[in-house]
Amino acid sequence: MRARGILAASIVVVLALGGLAGCSKKLRPIQNLPPETYVFIQGSVDVVNHRVHLYWFGTDPDGSVASYKYRWVYPPPASQDPAWVTILDEHGSLRTDSMFTVFTGDSGEVTPRFEIYAIDNEGLADPTPAVQRFLLSNLAPQVIFTDPLGLADSTYASATVSWTTIDPDGGGPGLHYRIWLAGNEASYDSTSEQTFTVPSSRFLRNGVYESRRCSLYVQAVDDGGRRGEPVLMNWYVRAPAAVLENNQGRLLIVDDLPRTGANKPLFDAFYKSVADLLPNGNLDYDVLRLYANPNIFRSGRDVAQTFRQFKAVLWYRGGETTVSPLLQAYQDSIGAYLDSGGNLYVDGLYLTEGLNAPGAFREDFVSRYLGSAGFVNCFTRLGSSGPVDSTAGWSNRVNSRFRSSRYGEAFGATASPSALVSTSGGIRVFAVADTNSVALWAMDGQLIPANTGFEAPVGLTVPQGTGGRITVLSMPVRYAAPAVASRLLRRMLHDFGIGIPLP
Numbered sequence: 001m002r003a004r005g006i007l008a009a010s011i012v013v014v015l016a017l018g019g020l021a022g023c024s025k026k027l028r029p030i031q032n033l034p035p036e037t038y039v040f041i042q043g044s045v046d047v048v049n050h051r052v053h054l055y056w057f058g059t060d061p062d063g064s065v066a067s068y069k070y071r072w073v074y075p076p077p078a079s080q081d082p083a084w085v086t087i088l089d090e091h092g093s094l095r096t097d098s099m100f101t102v103f104t105g106d107s108g109e110v111t112p113r114f115e116i117y118a119i120d121n122e123g124l125a126d127p128t129p130a131v132q133r134f135l136l137s138n139l140a141p142q143v144i145f146t147d148p149l150g151l152a153d154s155t156y157a158s159a160t161v162s163w164t165t166i167d168p169d170g171g172g173p174g175l176h177y178r179i180w181l182a183g184n185e186a187s188y189d190s191t192s193e194q195t196f197t198v199p200s201s202r203f204l205r206n207g208v209y210e211s212r213r214c215s216l217y218v219q220a221v222d223d224g225g226r227r228g229e230p231v232l233m234n235w236y237v238r239a240p241a242a243v244l245e246n247n248q249g250r251l252l253i254v255d256d257l258p259r260t261g262a263n264k265p266l267f268d269a270f271y272k273s274v275a276d277l278l279p280n281g282n283l284d285y286d287v288l289r290l291y292a293n294p295n296i297f298r299s300g301r302d303v304a305q306t307f308r309q310f311k312a313v314l315w316y317r318g319g320e321t322t323v324s325p326l327l328q329a330y331q332d333s334i335g336a337y338l339d340s341g342g343n344l345y346v347d348g349l350y351l352t353e354g355l356n357a358p359g360a361f362r363e364d365f366v367s368r369y370l371g372s373a374g375f376v377n378c379f380t381r382l383g384s385s386g387p388v389d390s391t392a393g394w395s396n397r398v399n400s401r402f403r404s405s406r407y408g409e410a411f412g413a414t415a416s417p418s419a420l421v422s423t424s425g426g427i428r429v430f431a432v433a434d435t436n437s438v439a440l441w442a443m444d445g446q447l448i449p450a451n452t453g454f455e456a457p458v459g460l461t462v463p464q465g466t467g468g469r470i471t472v473l474s475m476p477v478r479y480a481a482p483a484v485a486s487r488l489l490r491r492m493l494h495d496f497g498i499g500i501p502l503p
Ligand SMILES: [Ca+2]
Pocket: 032, 033, 034, 035, 060, 061, 062, 063, 064, 120, 121, 122, 124
């Protein structure tokens, strides 16, 4: 009642001045009359949406209306004397209508009243504000997952979910979402986006990552404060490895080969045989088969958060003559992992993009993380029937000779890859700044077309500023015979400091 009290007081003052004038000279023959205020809505008043468009106007018999003040008064226990709010348009001018979003909370129905009064050009207020009572309704918003993970899916401690929302009466600009894992409702995450990546830390139990089924809830809260029914998604979350050190597994092996393929068992067995040499054998690493779990990475954060649960990542593509969509899409997150001290080994064809040569990593990734100014190009036919042109794409023959001065191995290739349709080969020759970073050389004249007169760096191992390392071979190491390939891979992984013993 404070505002009304002030109004009453000002009226008394005006009357007193008027009375004083009447007793002496006629300083002011007519006292200022107050304005009158009217409010109305369009349509029925029976039950109105909680977002309501109100109109009002005021008249002043001896002047003009200068401004309006309004308030919403909710039924008790809410205050019956909330503060008045001055309403003006964005230019500070008089305003006579507005769209209001009324807080309904979870009841879905509320009976507030709207009060408004005009103030005239001499600052005098309408002593009897206009009042309109309402029965306002608000329907609950509902979340629907657009791409839920299922019980057959698994992730590490990271998951990205997206959803759409149905709110029959809008939802408005205040619509937002609460997200929590079962048991953590009290400390939910909030977003106004319709997608969310659950932070790894939310999956910790007693400070540790565990393999277990997880339940994720998403709940919409609309502009009226009404909460919808939480929706639930169940899937399986894997600990990085059976044996963890500082909550990390030693190695994540990413099998980026199709489910079927003539040489797939050969590659799978080869990488496993080397990883099994870790101190606790297969308790120290995990294998992610992308073909069996195609939904595991759905955002850059998924990749970054998953990689960070491992000291090192080994990503293999065998002799695939395709561009890896995941390496291509998430290379920035992979770079962030390297920046934060992670170790990455990746081998395969078409790993990097160059002149007339497709590949997953952009050239700026090569310059930033691989210490190379780019590639050494050759001049060859693009595809079996394309034009002859400059290109970064090279290939090799069976028995092409390769050597690693850094790791003290040499071999003749056991295979010669085919080329991606209409392009040159999948091997890249790096224009390295520091030959100490060369992990693998193609010897003089051994590539297709022939690298006559020079040895060609086709694999690099480059330390990163924060203690991490990236090792990239632009052909599968298993093109070497198994014993040599195994020794070479062991030496390369030994550089990561994850406990792979030297041969
Ligand atoms: Ca007046």
